[in-house]
Amino acid sequence: MAKLYFNYSVMNAGKSAHLLLVRHNYIENGDKVLLFTSVKDDRSGIGKVASRIGISADAIAVSPEDDIFDIAQKLNAESPVTAVLVDEVQFMTPEQVYQMSEIVDTLELPCLTWGLKNNFQGQLFSPAVENMLALADEINLIKTVCHCGKRATMILKYNPDGSIVQGGEVVETGGESRYVSVCRKHWKEGNIGPRARQAVFEAGYGTKVVCQSCETVFPSIFGDPEQANDCAAKLEGDKISGFFGSTVADACEFHFARGVPEEAKQGVICDACIRGHLQEGRLLRTSSWFDNDPPRNAAPLAALSVATNDDIREAIAKSMEEQE
Ligand SMILES: [Zn+2]
Ligand SMILES: [Zn+2]
Structure with a gap:
C-alpha cells in the first residue's frame, strides 16, 4: 500500500544525501521517479537537489502556486511513475502537502518527502511542516549527533562572532555553515560546540x-x-x-x-x-x-x-x- 512518508532532520544531517540515495536505488531498479523541490531552495541552483558529499540530481522546482498533484498526475499519464520524491517540504505550502497526500490516495503512488521540522527558534518550521506532521503515514527522523554525542534535534543559528541569533528571518536558505545542529540542552544553552567555536576563532573572532x-x-x-x-x-x-x-x-x-x-x-x-x-x-x-x-x-x-x-x-x- 502506498504511503506518505516524512523524513525530517536538523541541518547538516545528510538529508539530501539520504534522498538522493533513495532516488538512486529506484533508478537502478529501472523505475521512474519524480523529484520535486522548492524554487526557494536555490543553494545549488533552482531545480537541483545537491548534497554536500558531492552528488546531485535535477528536480522539478515548484512555486507556491504550482499544484504538485496535477504535475504528478500528468507525468504519470505520460509514462508510469513508481514513486514521487519531494525535498524541502518546509518551503512548500500547506496546500501542496495536501496535494502530496492526494498522490498517495488517488494515484496510489508512494510519496517520500524530506524536510526540516524545526526552525532555529525551536518552533515547527512552517504551516507546511505542521500539515505534513498531521497527514504523513510514517514519520522518520534522519539521525545526527550534537557535539556532545547526544542526538541532535534542534538547530542553532549564530553570527560570525559566535553569538547566537535569536530572532530575524526564519525562512532562509544558504549559509548552512552558520547553523549547527545540537541536542535540546545545548540549544537552550546556546552552546555551538568546540568545532563551530574553533571556526569562529579561525575567522578572526575571539581572544x-x-x-x-x-x-x-x-x-x-x-x-x-x-x-x-x-x-x-x-x-x-x-x-x-x-x-x-x-x-x-x-x-x-x-x-x-x-x-x-x-x-x-x-x-x-x-x-x-x-x-x-x-x-x-x-x-x-x-x-x-x-x-x-x-x-x-x-x-x-x-x-x-x-x-x-x-x-x-x-x-x-x-x-x-x-x-x-
Ligand atoms: Zn548536546
Ligand atoms: Zn608552546
Whole structure:
C-alpha cells in the first residue's frame, strides 16, 4: 500500500544525501521517479537537489502556486511513475502537502518527502511542516549527533562572532555553515560546540592566547589573553605558574632547575612546551595548590647538588609518581 512518508532532520544531517540515495536505488531498479523541490531552495541552483558529499540530481522546482498533484498526475499519464520524491517540504505550502497526500490516495503512488521540522527558534518550521506532521503515514527522523554525542534535534543559528541569533528571518536558505545542529540542552544553552567555536576563532573572532616559546595560537577560554585550553601557564624568571586550562600545570609551579634554556621565552607558555622541558629533565615541580603537605620539592631539590640530567629525570619521575 502506498504511503506518505516524512523524513525530517536538523541541518547538516545528510538529508539530501539520504534522498538522493533513495532516488538512486529506484533508478537502478529501472523505475521512474519524480523529484520535486522548492524554487526557494536555490543553494545549488533552482531545480537541483545537491548534497554536500558531492552528488546531485535535477528536480522539478515548484512555486507556491504550482499544484504538485496535477504535475504528478500528468507525468504519470505520460509514462508510469513508481514513486514521487519531494525535498524541502518546509518551503512548500500547506496546500501542496495536501496535494502530496492526494498522490498517495488517488494515484496510489508512494510519496517520500524530506524536510526540516524545526526552525532555529525551536518552533515547527512552517504551516507546511505542521500539515505534513498531521497527514504523513510514517514519520522518520534522519539521525545526527550534537557535539556532545547526544542526538541532535534542534538547530542553532549564530553570527560570525559566535553569538547566537535569536530572532530575524526564519525562512532562509544558504549559509548552512552558520547553523549547527545540537541536542535540546545545548540549544537552550546556546552552546555551538568546540568545532563551530574553533571556526569562529579561525575567522578572526575571539581572544588569542599565544605561546611565547613556540608561537602556537590558542583560542582563549574566558577572553583572557593568558588562558586557553592546553595553554594556560606563564614563565616569569625561571618559574612557570599554571592555571585552569593547562593539562600539565594547572595550579602548579615549576622551576627550571639548571637555568632557563634559550628556547623558553618569558610569558605565556603552552603545555606542549612545558612537556618538552619536563621530558628533557629541565623542570622541577616545586609546588601545587592541591597539596598542602609536605612540599614536593624536598627530594628533587636535594638531588640537585649532584644533579646530572639522569638524576633529575629520576627525581622528577619519582616526584610525579608520588603525586598520583
Ligand atoms: Zn548536546
Ligand atoms: Zn608552546
